[in-house]
Amino acid sequence: MSTPKGGPVLFRTSVFFTALSLILIARADASIVEGRVVDPESRAAPGAQVVIVCGSSVAASAITDAEGRFKTSDVAGRCELRVALDGFAAAPVALDLTAGGAPRDAGTVRLQLSAVSESIVVSAAQVDVPLSQASSSVTIVAASELRARQLMTVADALREVPGLTVTRSGGMGALTSVFPRGGESDYTLVFIDGVQANAFGGGFDFAHLSTDNIDRIEIVRGPQSALYGSNAIGAVVRIVTRSGGPIRADVLLEGGSFGTARAAASSSGAWNAWEWGAGVERLISDGFNGTRLAPGAKVVNDNYLRTSAGASGGWRHGSGASVRGELRFESDDRGFPGAFGSNPVGAFEGIDPVSRGRDDRWIGSIGGTVPSGSRVRTHAQLTWNNIDGDFRSPFGASESSSKRWSARAQSDVSIWRGLDLSAGVEFQRERATSTFITDDTSAEIPVTRSIAGYFGEGRWSAADRVFVTAGLRVEDIRRDPLAGISQPFSSRPAFDSDRVVSANPRIAAAWYVRPGAARSTKLRASAGSGIRPPDAFEIAFTDNPSLKPERSRSVEAGVDQVLASGHALIAATLFRNTFDDLIVAVGRFQQSSHFRTDNISNARARGLELASTLRGRVGMLDVQARAGYTFLDSDILAVDNGGAAPPPFKAGDALLRRPRHQWSLDLAASDGRLSGWIRGGGRGRVLDVEPSLGAFGGLFVAPGFAVWHAGAAWKLIRQVELFGRVENLFDRRYEEAFGFPALGRGAMAGLRIAASR
Secondary structure (H helix, E strand, O other), rough: OOOOOOHHHHHHHHHHHHHHOOOOOOOOEOOOEEEEEEOOOEEEEEOEEEEEEOOOEEEEEEOOOOOEEEEOOOEEEEEEEEEEEEEEEEOOOEEEEEEOOEEEEEEEEEEOOOOOOOOOOOOOOOOEEEEOOOEEEEEHHHHHHHHHHOOEEEEHHHHOOOOOOEEEEEEEOOOOEEEEEOOOOOOEEEEEEEOOOOOOOOOOOOOOOEOOOEEEEEEOHHHHHHOOOOOOOOOOEEEEEEOOOOOOOEEEEEHHEEEEEEEEEEEHHHOOOOEEEEEEEEEOOOOOOOOOOOOOOOOOOOOOEEEEEEEEEEEEEEOOOOOEEEEEEEEEEEEEOOOOOOOOOOOOOOOOOOEEEEEEEEEEEEEEEEEEEEEEEEEEEEEEEEEEEEEEEEEEEEEEEEEEEEEEEEEEEEEEEOOOEEEEEEEEEEEEOOOOOOOOOOOOOOOEEEEEEEEEEEEEEOOOOOEEEEEEEEEEEOOOEEEOOOOOOOOOOEEEEEEEEEEEEEEEEEEEEEOOOOOEEEEEEEEEEEOOOHHHHHHHHOOOOOOEEEEEEEEEEEEEEEEHHHHHEEEEEEEEEEEEEEEOOOOOOOOOOOEEEEEEEEEEEEEEEEEEEEEEOOOOEEEEEEEEEEEEEEEEOOOOOOOOOOOOOOOOOOOOOOOOEEEEEEEEOOOOEEEEEEEEEOOOOEEEEOOOOOEEEEEEEEEEEEEEEEEEEEEOOEEEEEEEEOOOOOOOOOOOOOOOOOOOEEEEEEEEEEOOO
């Protein structure tokens, strides 16, 4: 039976008003920490994040102002002060903070150039933890890197993350998929400021996610359903937008090849206990429009338009109590001219001048934190996600929507030094509609379900060298009844309500065999499981009333080695993923199931991820190099109770669009005013489907490629910067998705104005 409709609403309302009333309670049983952060030349380091770590979690944080000064909220206990600023590191400062003590002056903290930078990670545990203590495979892409490399989309930033394969089906704005460690394109859970942005069933198009006003991107590889429940089956990507810190404003204007132009503006800052962040962006591009094809035809309907706007704000008391809210809107409009690239069986019939899609997305949240003494914190959050899509094709118009409401409450308890516990509950209500999901009267009907997640996690640390995290989340997934349909090509019996309960554990550990900032060795390992419940079409176009979630199980082990007095970092990770209960058409496998579709397919992937970073000074230049490599061995396995794989595959075939070899290289140099960079990336050949007919047209081997980009920037004055880049530097013709050409060589140039106080 389904969850009563009033239940989640009443829960969300009660949590909100309880948190709002408790948030006014202040405490005075801890100490404020203040001080100053400077760079290697003893100049103020504005915008650095100061982190107070007590035991296994972050107790407080602050952003340095224009003079490098900081002031945290109240903290008590034996803690460490650490500084997070991309490209720099500082030795931890030990603090013994007594309850009710006077403000503690931490003095001046001096940064050093380093390949290893500290950061707050909010995606690897139920609480914020410092990156140095994370036991999962975590990559942080900082705002400074996005800006220096002139990256316009999050997808482009993810290309350099080992273990992720990014595939764009054409030019700018075309469907962009991310495959995590051999998983499917809907196996990555995406958060924007704590709000799940995926559609019903886990789908997410990375083409439209701008880098504007982003503070950092966190990527956690491997299943994380013990933390986040449904859809965290392969990886988690969390976008944290800029908010608080010194008051600043940014304006960006750029334009160039393929009729591309972009304008963006953002602002963030803090005033007393209040903080805010906001940004707007507008991008247009003609793509391949006007390009002549071999037969003499021209490409049309490849243009793209993107608009986004977002704002966040909050209030934070010195005791640690806080309230925060976010609201974000995105809209995109793009044509779909078809697969006018590789045409292996001659199925492409010409440019489609009609097909066009538009999507509008809204996300919002409000939440707060209530401290109870120095050992207990309680968090509550309400979130909302709405996606509306319209698509026009030669066959007519269609509409779709995906909506999600969620309410979450969590308490974090410090048992004693080195041992923390978290426990909580989360409720979600999901609803999806489509022009193609109807009943016998041809009226649209929604697919709806409720998910209740109950979770707990323990974190233990010893001697600042051993860190262990163990957690469990139980998902109670209840789908509502669905009316049937009796039509020749899309029959479906009426479905009663359905319920699935899934428990997903995770354990991770890290050990500093050799601690120290100049030369350290960190071993880490983790194991966990993940699930993805069926999407709306998988539910609506089957006769199976009890489709189960798809599942993954994963183990990994890795080592992080710091060398050369902190100027070099080498990381290596071995992983193995098993994917079970994959939903496929049953076809001829009647011995496996008597339904049209069922959870009978299986796959596996194993591989090696390598990443290295070098950073130092050569004369007056700050020089940086990054390299990454992924080896992936994937296999499609035989179906349950069958001796073969689903057609057109054979058991042992590689998974689609998952390359065996993938690499990236990034080189950069700067003297403070002038900077330049060159980056490259590529992959080996992959298995893919016929571009126009899909799997019905057969399987083909798509060739590998290597592509390079280069750029430079010049600071005219401290607040004004000119920049430019050449993409696809050597004008390489290649296809990330078979049949869909990537753009050729193009140039962009622009102006960035940044003012702060």
